[in-house]
Amino acid sequence: MSSSAYSPVLRRLVALLPAGRVLTGPAQLAAYESDGLTAFHARPLAVVVPETQEETIAVVRFCHAEKLPFVARGSGTSLSGGSLPVPDGIVIALNRLNRLVRLDPAQRVAVVEPGIVNLAVTAAAQPHGLHFAPDPSSQPVCTIGGNVAFNAGGAHCLKYGMTSNHVLGLKAVLATGEVVEFGGPSREQIGPDWTGLFVGNEGLFGVALEVTLQLLPRAECFHTVLAGYATLEQAGDAVAAVVASGLLPGAIEIMEKLALEAATAAVHAEYPPGCEAVLIVELEGPREVVAVERGRLEEILAASQPVEIRPARDAAERMAIWKGRKSAFSAVGRLSPDFIVQDGVVPRRRLGEALRKINTWSREMGIRCANVFHAGDGNLHPLILYDGRVDGALQQAEELAGRILRMCVEMGGSITGEHGIGVEKRDYLGVMFAPEEVDLLRRLRAAHDPFGLANPGKMFPESSAPALAQSGLHPLEKSGVISRE
Amino acid sequence: MSSPCQPATLAELAEAVRSAPRVIAVGAGTKPRLAQIAGSCMRISTAKLTGFIEYEPSEFTFTALAGTPVREIAAILAERGQYLPFDPMLGEAGATLGGTVAAGVNGPGRWRYGGLRDFILGVRFVDGAGRVLRMGGKVVKNAAGFDLPKFFVGSAGRFGVLGEISFKVFPRPAATRTLRLRAADDAARVQILTAGAAARWELDAIDAALDEPAVYARLAGPEPALGGLAAEILGRFPGEELPPDEARERWRAVGEFAWAPPGGSLVKLVITPLQLPEVAAWVRVQEGARAWCSAGGNVVYVARPAGAAWPASPWPGLRLRGDGELWLGPRRSYAVQEAVKATLDPEKRFPGLEE
Numbered sequence: 001m002s003s004s005a006y007s008p009v010l011r012r013l014v015a016l017l018p019a020g021r022v023l024t025g026p027a028q029l030a031a032y033e034s035d036g037l038t039a040f041h042a043r044p045l046a047v048v049v050p051e052t053q054e055e056t057i058a059v060v061r062f063c064h065a066e067k068l069p070f071v072a073r074g075s076g077t078s079l080s081g082g083s084l085p086v087p088d089g090i091v092i093a094l095n096r097l098n099r100l101v102r103l104d105p106a107q108r109v110a111v112v113e114p115g116i117v118n119l120a121v122t123a124a125a126q127p128h129g130l131h132f133a134p135d136p137s138s139q140p141v142c143t144i145g146g147n148v149a150f151n152a153g154g155a156h157c158l159k160y161g162m163t164s165n166h167v168l169g170l171k172a173v174l175a176t177g178e179v180v181e182f183g184g185p186s187r188e189q190i191g192p193d194w195t196g197l198f199v200g201n202e203g204l205f206g207v208a209l210e211v212t213l214q215l216l217p218r219a220e221c222f223h224t225v226l227a228g229y230a231t232l233e234q235a236g237d238a239v240a241a242v243v244a245s246g247l248l249p250g251a252i253e254i255m256e257k258l259a260l261e262a263a264t265a266a267v268h269a270e271y272p273p274g275c276e277a278v279l280i281v282e283l284e285g286p287r288e289v290v291a292v293e294r295g296r297l298e299e300i301l302a303a304s305q306p307v308e309i310r311p312a313r314d315a316a317e318r319m320a321i322w323k324g325r326k327s328a329f330s331a332v333g334r335l336s337p338d339f340i341v342q343d344g345v346v347p348r349r350r351l352g353e354a355l356r357k358i359n360t361w362s363r364e365m366g367i368r369c370a371n372v373f374h375a376g377d378g379n380l381h382p383l384i385l386y387d388g389r390v391d392g393a394l395q396q397a398e399e400l401a402g403r404i405l406r407m408c409v410e411m412g413g414s415i416t417g418e419h420g421i422g423v424e425k426r427d428y429l430g431v432m433f434a435p436e437e438v439d440l441l442r443r444l445r446a447a448h449d450p451f452g453l454a455n456p457g458k459m460f461p462e463s464s465a466p467a468l469a470q471s472g473l474h475p476l477e478k479s480g481v482i483s484r485e
Numbered sequence: 486m487s488s489p490c491q492p493a494t495l496a497e498l499a500e501a502v503r504s505a506p507r508v509i510a511v512g513a514g515t516k517p518r519l520a521q522i523a524g525s526c527m528r529i530s531t532a533k534l535t536g537f538i539e540y541e542p543s544e545f546t547f548t549a550l551a552g553t554p555v556r557e558i559a560a561i562l563a564e565r566g567q568y569l570p571f572d573p574m575l576g577e578a579g580a581t582l583g584g585t586v587a588a589g590v591n592g593p594g595r596w597r598y599g600g601l602r603d604f605i606l607g608v609r610f611v612d613g614a615g616r617v618l619r620m621g622g623k624v625v626k627n628a629a630g631f632d633l634p635k636f637f638v639g640s641a642g643r644f645g646v647l648g649e650i651s652f653k654v655f656p657r658p659a660a661t662r663t664l665r666l667r668a669a670d671d672a673a674r675v676q677i678l679t680a681g682a683a684a685r686w687e688l689d690a691i692d693a694a695l696d697e698p699a700v701y702a703r704l705a706g707p708e709p710a711l712g713g714l715a716a717e718i719l720g721r722f723p724g725e726e727l728p729p730d731e732a733r734e735r736w737r738a739v740g741e742f743a744w745a746p747p748g749g750s751l752v753k754l755v756i757t758p759l760q761l762p763e764v765a766a767w768v769r770v771q772e773g774a775r776a777w778c779s780a781g782g783n784v785v786y787v788a789r790p791a792g793a794a795w796p797a798s799p800w801p802g803l804r805l806r807g808d809g810e811l812w813l814g815p816r817r818s819y820a821v822q823e824a825v826k827a828t829l830d831p832e833k834r835f836p837g838l839e840e
């Protein structure tokens with residue numbers, strides 16, 4: 001498109017930046033219309049692809065001056081519609097703002113730009129025996145900027161925490177155009193934790209430009225055990241027994257029958273026959289510690305009435321267990337044209353009860369639902385299957401999702417453990433928080449973004465609903481690059 | 486009914502906040518500089534806001550009122566084989582949970598799994614308008630809403646009064662061992678700190694003494710595993726294992742700042758491990774100064790006798806005790822910080838960060 005065809009505001013935007021930074025062609029925009037929550041789509045006015053921090057700052061200041069809404073975007077893998085564009089605004093795509101600014105192996109710190117891919121940080125750190133702990137299943141593609149905005153998790157949160165626990169400092173341009181730097185390379189800090197407040201803002205405060213990450217030494221030794229159970233309750237009881245024993249495993253995961261079948265079909269995973277549920281427990285640490293703890297774990301699991309226990313005998317068997325686990329959701333997704341992943345949290349002791357309810361509702365409503373989840377921290381991930389071509393099916397699926405979210409809050413948990421509220425769960429913010437608390441969240445947002453320009457329409461309940469579309473797997477999942485957790 | 490300055494419930498706490506134009510919360514006064522405000526400012530004591538609201542050992546979580554002494558919390562957690570892994574400081578001196586969060590001071594154990602910011606889950610607090618508000622959650626994992634609980638760590642009572650706080654806890658390791666490793670000079674200290682951080686041992690704590698040629702390393706885990714690990718460390722760095730009594734006393738002294746001259750001033754400086762030699766040199770030229778380096782070389786506590794003048798600090802710092810400015814060293818300030826202050830405390834009932 002020649003620049004004369006641009007609207008005046010786009011012309012001014014184009015003039016601000018080096019050539020080629022602003023995309024407006026319909027085919028170019030199409031790639032940005034949705035994120036990992038494919039049920040929603042919206043076409044932005046334009047997509048800006050800045051290559052430097054200065055360009056990014058200039059774009060945000062431009063948006064502020066022009067009152068132009070913007071949505072920061074990493075790889076667009078958000079499962080809650082967090083990076084869904086706004087129709088009257090622009091997308092700031094940060095994939096080219098992706099330098100590793102500094103790697104300091106001696107002090108175990110990496111300073112990165114937000115467009116760098118999660119796994120690329122670990123790849124850079126690996127030669128020094130280090131890694132970046134947060135490991136969302138989307139880690140081969142999702143960006144640190146997206147992880148920071150959503151406080152992303154993974155399979156190791158009980159022991160190592162979420163993204164926020166590994167962010168030591170950051171530089172950002174707020175929606176007001178103000179450039180701020182919080183925290184720094186030290187693991188200790190003084191004063192209010194401004195870094196901590198920024199992480200998890202869901203793109204509503206501004207755009208992260210540079211992030212200081214702590215790196216951890218890779219554990220020397222792993223011991224991974226897969227145990228099959230005839231009932232889900234037994235698997236749940238085994239989790240309780242492991243937790244009560246004083247062990248602190250790196251990961252405790254459960255997969256239910258439908259997920260087991262799907263993983264078997266998709267990646268030829270093998271599970272003990274006759275099991276309703278499989279438990280995966282992974283110990284890690286210095287070899288002397290793991291040697292003691294594995295004995296203890298085996299005793300506990302042996303007493304938990306398993307159908308079968310299969311400890312991984314070597315690295316290859318361990319990888320196979322994780323491959324089955326990490327592919328489970330995409331595998332289940334292949335059973336159905338469409339699906340929604342929920343992400344609520346319940347107190348661990350109520351996991352069994354929560355799953356029973358989900359299964360009852362799913363039977364009553366005739367909606368298939370597969371459960372694969374982070375049992376160690378009570379983080380459910382029910383995968384609700386539906387066919388978007390059938391009238392009312394999406395609404396039915398959303399109805400079930402809503403029941404699950406309300407149940408999580410009633411049990412004293414949370415509506416989201418790691419995927420964020422985004423567009424998808426914004427109507428449930430008020431289920432978890434009282435009106436004056438939702439109001440406080442709004443006012444905190446306004447302190448960072450008085451005009452509501454950064455990622456509007458997300459997190460907070462609003463009257464206008466975004467456009468719904470019907471579609472299936474995320475394009476990256478279809479191509480097998482990533483899988484859902 | 487208790488006096489307005491000693492509320493016993495959250496409703497009374499809110500009333501106390503509304504009752505005066507300027508207020509500041511105080512716990513046990515173990516970090517008195519934080520609440521030492523010039524001019525008239527009503528002090529709200531959390532002394533009667535004590536006790537557990539809930540404790541679910543199977544969930545690894547508890548919620549307690551802000552005035553609860555951390556010593557009591559540690560004792561109750563210990564009965565169930567659990568602990569707060571960041572070794573809350575000044576427990577014997579009576580430090581409260583709320584004061585610990587507001588000061589943002591972690592003990593040596595923060596080295597392994599993180600500090601207050603990594604274990605806090607939720608808060609119920611009173612804002613400057615006297616409203617009781619809840620943020621965060623009570624479960625170990627939660628990403629809903631902005632992370633105000635983390636923000637309150639180190640907030641020094643300037644943005645709200647903490648009423649109730651939820652934390653994640655961990656199972657307590659069955660055994661510990663403490664090694665004193667010889668460090669002839671600061672270069673050796675740095676070498677041991679960084680090597681210890683990178684090694685396979687997964688140290689529980691690693692602190693450096695600055696007026697003794699030593700680095701203290703602590704192992705924690707199942708007893709049968711620790712002997713081999715200790716032997717390997719001592720094979721790499723000469724030193725000795727401390728007998729249990731001596732080890733306990735060593736960490737008690739660290740946790741209570743027992744090495745600091747009584748009645749003097751005490752400052753927390755934020756550093757990185759490689760800055761330690763420079764910081765140590767800065768400390769040594771100051772008369773009567775003593776210092777302890779904790780958290781693997783990420784923090785140095787410096788104490789000086791009362792009345793001693795402090796040179797400008799090249800490192801960011803917070804004064805916990807003694808007279809003088811609250812914040813030391815280089816500082817950055819932004820318009821958004823004023824805006825957040827105005828959001829939580831529109832009438833400026835709490836002192837500003839600079840007071």
Ligand SMILES: Cc1cc2nc3c(=O)[nH]c(=O)nc-3n(C[C@H](O)[C@H](O)[C@H](O)COP(=O)(O)OP(=O)(O)OC[C@H]3O[C@@H](n4cnc5c(N)ncnc54)[C@H](O)[C@@H]3O)c2cc1C
Nearest residue numbers: 074075076077078082137143145146149153203208483484
């Ligand atoms: C197959 C699959 C598996 C997944 N598994 C997990 C999992 O295990 N755990 C988990 O937590 N999540 C998981 N997710 C969700 C998703 O990958 C994470 O939320 C991730 O952090 C998003 O990163 P992204 O780069 O794709 O961000 P995007 O989706 O592009 O953006 C996410 C949010 O971040 C904001 N944002 C992006 N960059 C910036 C920036 N620089 N500054 C400010 N805001 C910014 C956006 O506005 C948006 O609100 C999964 C998703 C998929 C599709």
